[in-house]
Amino acid sequence: MIEFNRFVLENGLRVLVHEDNSTPMAVVNVLYDVGARDENPEKTGFAHLFEHLMFGGSKNIPDYDEPLQRAGGENNAYTTEDVTNYYCQLPAKNIETAFWLESDRMLSLAFSKKSLEVQRKVVCEEFKEHYINKPYGDMWHKMRALAYQVHPYRWLTIGKELSHIEQVQLDEVKAFFFKHYRPVNAILVVAGNVTTEQVKQLAEKWFGDIPMGEKYVRHLPAEPTQTAPRSLEVTADVPLHAIMKTWHMAGRLEQGYYVADLITEILGGGSSSRLYQTLVKEQQLFSDIQCYQLGSIDPGLVTIQGKLVKGVTMQQAEAGINAVIQQIVEQPVSETELTKIKNRTESVIVFEDMALMNRAGSLAYYELLGNAQLMNEELSRFQAVTTADLQQGAAAIFNPNNVNTLYYYSQHL
Amino acid sequence: MINRKQQPHITDPIHLPLQLPAAETFTLSNGVQVYAVKAGAQEVVQLELVFDAGNWYEQKNIVAASTNFLLKNGTRHKTAFQLNEQVEMYGAYLNRACYFERASVSLHSLSKFLPQLLPLLVEVLSESVFPEEEIHIYRQNMQQRLSVNLKKPDFVANRLIDAYVFGEQHPYGKYSHLSDYDALTRNEILQFFQQYYQNGQCTVFIAGNLPNNIEALLNHSIGQLPLNGTALVKPEYSIQPAAQKKYFVLNDDNGVQAAIRLALPFPNRHHPDFLKAQLLNTVLGGYFGSRLMSNIREDKGYTYGIHSYIQAFQQQSVWMVSTEAGRQVSEAAIEETYKEMLKLQQQPIDEAELSLVKNFLIGTLLGDIDGPFHIIERWKNYVLNNMPMNYFDITVQNIKSTTAEELQQLAKKYLNPENFYELQVV
Numbered sequence: 001m002i003e004f005n006r007f008v009l010e011n012g013l014r015v016l017v018h019e020d021n022s023t024p025m026a027v028v029n030v031l032y033d034v035g036a037r038d039e040n041p042e043k044t045g046f047a048h049l050f051e052h053l054m055f056g057g058s059k060n061i062p063d064y065d066e067p068l069q070r071a072g073g074e075n076n077a078y079t080t081e082d083v084t085n086y087y088c089q090l091p092a093k094n095i096e097t098a099f100w101l102e103s104d105r106m107l108s109l110a111f112s113k114k115s116l117e118v119q120r121k122v123v124c125e126e127f128k129e130h131y132i133n134k135p136y137g138d139m140w141h142k143m144r145a146l147a148y149q150v151h152p153y154r155w156l157t158i159g160k161e162l163s164h165i166e167q168v169q170l171d172e173v174k175a176f177f178f179k180h181y182r183p184v185n186a187i188l189v190v191a192g193n194v195t196t197e198q199v200k201q202l203a204e205k206w207f208g209d210i211p212m213g214e215k216y217v218r219h220l221p222a223e224p225t226q227t228a229p230r231s232l233e234v235t236a237d238v239p240l241h242a243i244m245k246t247w248h249m250a251g252r253l254e255q256g257y258y259v260a261d262l263i264t265e266i267l268g269g270g271s272s273s274r275l276y277q278t279l280v281k282e283q284q285l286f287s288d289i290q291c292y293q294l295g296s297i298d299p300g301l302v303t304i305q306g307k308l309v310k311g312v313t314m315q316q317a318e319a320g321i322n323a324v325i326q327q328i329v330e331q332p333v334s335e336t337e338l339t340k341i342k343n344r345t346e347s348v349i350v351f352e353d354m355a356l357m358n359r360a361g362s363l364a365y366y367e368l369l370g371n372a373q374l375m376n377e378e379l380s381r382f383q384a385v386t387t388a389d390l391q392q393g394a395a396a397i398f399n400p401n402n403v404n405t406l407y408y409y410s411q412h413l
Numbered sequence: 414m415i416n417r418k419q420q421p422h423i424t425d426p427i428h429l430p431l432q433l434p435a436a437e438t439f440t441l442s443n444g445v446q447v448y449a450v451k452a453g454a455q456e457v458v459q460l461e462l463v464f465d466a467g468n469w470y471e472q473k474n475i476v477a478a479s480t481n482f483l484l485k486n487g488t489r490h491k492t493a494f495q496l497n498e499q500v501e502m503y504g505a506y507l508n509r510a511c512y513f514e515r516a517s518v519s520l521h522s523l524s525k526f527l528p529q530l531l532p533l534l535v536e537v538l539s540e541s542v543f544p545e546e547e548i549h550i551y552r553q554n555m556q557q558r559l560s561v562n563l564k565k566p567d568f569v570a571n572r573l574i575d576a577y578v579f580g581e582q583h584p585y586g587k588y589s590h591l592s593d594y595d596a597l598t599r600n601e602i603l604q605f606f607q608q609y610y611q612n613g614q615c616t617v618f619i620a621g622n623l624p625n626n627i628e629a630l631l632n633h634s635i636g637q638l639p640l641n642g643t644a645l646v647k648p649e650y651s652i653q654p655a656a657q658k659k660y661f662v663l664n665d666d667n668g669v670q671a672a673i674r675l676a677l678p679f680p681n682r683h684h685p686d687f688l689k690a691q692l693l694n695t696v697l698g699g700y701f702g703s704r705l706m707s708n709i710r711e712d713k714g715y716t717y718g719i720h721s722y723i724q725a726f727q728q729q730s731v732w733m734v735s736t737e738a739g740r741q742v743s744e745a746a747i748e749e750t751y752k753e754m755l756k757l758q759q760q761p762i763d764e765a766e767l768s769l770v771k772n773f774l775i776g777t778l779l780g781d782i783d784g785p786f787h788i789i790e791r792w793k794n795y796v797l798n799n800m801p802m803n804y805f806d807i808t809v810q811n812i813k814s815t816t817a818e819e820l821q822q823l824a825k826k827y828l829n830p831e832n833f834y835e836l837q838v839v
Contacts, residue, residue, distance in 0.1 A: 097420060133566065270497065
């Protein structure tokens with residue numbers, strides 16, 4: 001049970017406080033309700049590039065990192081398709097420095113030309129490092145474009161192509177900031193050796209006078225129900241054939257989300273999971289295989305991907321996957337297997353909550369979903385799933401019209 | 414009105430109290446030493462058994478790593494599947510890892526399930542059988558994994574640079590080839606298992622919310638194993654560094670980035686320069702505000718990240734600079750790195766930067782000893798490397814007292830570009 005207090009400033013900034021006096025540290029986490037899904041399709045990668053620019057100096061503070069490090073703190077940030085999250089950890093005694101830094105960059109960035117020029121290059125190198133200069137690095141680019149036709153999940157957070165990042169202009173950066181980085185679109189979480197009273201006073205002092213801004217309301221096109229299977233064949237300079245299959249699933253707040261997550265656990269969680277045991281160990285069709293779901297807020301994807309053992313054909317590999325899927329659709333999961341994945345899920349949650357930083361990040365995320373208390377209800381939602389739910393869920397997800405397949409051939413085989 | 418230009422008052426972290434919580438220690442009936450940290454609000458436990466079973470002890474390449482990897486793949490009574498299913502039934506994780514001198518087997522679980530899991534751990538350590546079929550699957554899959562990794566410039570660079578510094582025959586410098594997997598036999602694995610695990614040298618580290626009867630629990634399980642009998646003879650290896658210092662490897666014609674590694678042989682943890690060099694390394698490339706990051710990422714935009722670190726090994730360490738930079742700018746990135754080294758030789762670090770780095774390091778240490786798993790990690794490091802038991806205090810004291818002059822002297826002594834091995838892999 002993660003305890004917290006919550007209050008809202010007049011400018012709409014939501015503030016959550018999680019007191020933990022067993023640590024000398026404090027975490028300040030600021031989440032902005034904007035991610036890659038909010039981008040213009042012609043200017044993808046923008047939200048993530050923008051995250052880099054948040055470290056390029058703000059209105060009154062030329063450098064974000066230096067004063068934080070001087071106070072004994074460290075920080076980082078990440079952008080997903082749904083949100084942008086900034087967090088720092090420092091000795092609780094010096095917590096006011098974090099308020100000073102975070103409030104100034106919420107007030108206004110410096111919008112430095114030099115920072116934009118440099119970070120465009122840095123992000124292009126990041127793009128190359130993770131998606132170009134790596135075998136199989138473009139699989140998700142291709143899969144997203146195949147599985148989503150209208151929803152902005154059809155591109156990756158890093159962006160569709162390098163040129164989108166290279167072309168970003170300073171006036172677009174400013175417009176994006178004043179549209180999305182306003183108190184009314186942000187959530188502040190403070191965790192660690194602090195008191196709620198102290199946080200109230202500091203939040204008022206540093207964030208209270210920042211103009212509220214306009215509440216951003218998103219109108220994203222919903223992905224229509226897929227009515228026929230889709231596939232794409234690619235040949236690349238990789239040593240082994242690979243396959244990736246995805247199926248549309250429920251959104252983050254639906255009961256179906258919990259069902260889908262447990263299904264991926266049964267199929268791909270751990271060395272006793274079905275896909276690993278059947279296809280890697282018994283049939284030896286794959287040298288590795290994974291099953292997971294994306295965890296996105298809007299309806300995401302259940303994914304199975306693996307690399308084929310040399311000599312195995314794409315048809316054999318796919319038939320192997322299909323047989324495992326057919327089994328989970330046709331036969332109920334045993335109570336023992338359900339208990340196993342529920343225990344695994346409980347364990348994941350408990351281990352995750354050990355780190356102060358994770359607790360702060362989760363509180364912000366669940367607040368964004370609508371209610372921070374959801375964080376404490378997660379486990380019971382998983383525990384409520386029955387074997388009948390699983391079978392029904394599997395049938396819906398693994399509907400043959402709902403599948404997208406990427407056949408990724410090695411040019412050397 | 415608040416003054417937004419002025420940083421609020423801070424307490425310099427070097428003045429904050431900083432103490433590593435103690436570890437309890439006791440000896441099991443078979444002589445195995447246990448270090449335990451009982452702390453934390455969550456009902457979880459981490460148990461790690463460390464064996465003298467690294468690749469230092471193998472007669473043939475990859476035998477140590479393969480034995481360690483295959484520990485979970487079947488015992489006299491259970492198949493790999495049954496074993497994994499039981500562990501996962503409790504929501505637990507049974508992991509293993511193999512290093513140069515040491516190898517470990519670790520268990521993460523909810524505290525309530527520890528008593529049920531210990532017998533499984535004992536079974537793995539006493540009755541593993543390494544079935545031929547499991548070895549066959551392992552061989553095939555590892556060869557495939559290696560063939561994919563060999564397409565990654567960073568993977569190739571990491572292997573080669575260690576080979577240049579230590580020599581390919583040395584445990585720190587050797588690496589796996591596809592043919593090593595073909596040559597691997599079950600008999601070699603069984604022998605290695607018997608000598609270095611079943612009858613091996615073991616130390617136990619446990620942390621978390623431990624049951625009150627933890628000593629008895631461990632005594633009735635791990636304490637019954639035939640461990641820590643005859644002391645091991647540690648083989649000796651001489652380091653044979655390459656004569657050539659500069660390398661360029663073309664791994665992929667179409668590569669858009671170069672993996673860059675610059676490496677300098679450096680003394681081990683017991684050398685008097687070691688701790689101060691950690692401080693100098695932080696200034697050079699050990700944190701986000703470092704000289705290398707500020708220049709090569711934040712000013713020039715040549716890379717997504719550039720880091721320096723001292724890889725502390727028992728016999729000899731290596732001081733490494735590592736980055737992936739655009740192919741067109743990789744030479745420039747190397748040149749700028751050397752410039753930063755020379756700057757550290759030519760000018761003392763000014764007071765503002767030095768105090769910042771000290772505060773940053775102390776703040777990080779404070780965060781690093783937060784929670785039982787982090788605390789035991791420190792103790793493990795000290796115990797396994799024969800460091801004095803007040804090493805944490807020595808480290809803290811050292812950060813506080815090091816001067817800019819000392820760091821400049823160290824830079825002159827070590828950060829000489831001509832002494833670095835230099836490798837680019839495209």
